[in-house]
Amino acid sequence: MPVLKADLGACQGYANCVMAASDVYDIDDDGVVVLLREHISDADLPRVQEAARSCPVSALTVEAEPE
Numbered sequence: 001m002p003v004l005k006a007d008l009g010a011c012q013g014y015a016n017c018v019m020a021a022s023d024v025y026d027i028d029d030d031g032v033v034v035l036l037r038e039h040i041s042d043a044d045l046p047r048v049q050e051a052a053r054s055c056p057v058s059a060l061t062v063e064a065e066p067e
Helices: 016-020 045-053
Strands: 002-005 025-027 033-035 060-063
Touching: 002 033, 016 025, 016 045, 045 060
Parallel strands: none
Antiparallel strands: 002 060, 025 033
């Protein structure tokens, strides 16, 4: 199961990820991304990857779960 990672220092609060996958990403009161889930099902993977790619500062990644 893929794992989400967020670089909180890089996040600028554009919220593109929230618009693409609001059940996975949110923005806190300080304008920084919050991961609502860290593990992503294979069914949700394409949508979540697209949301991560929409980040203009590349603060989000989707990685394969370590074995």
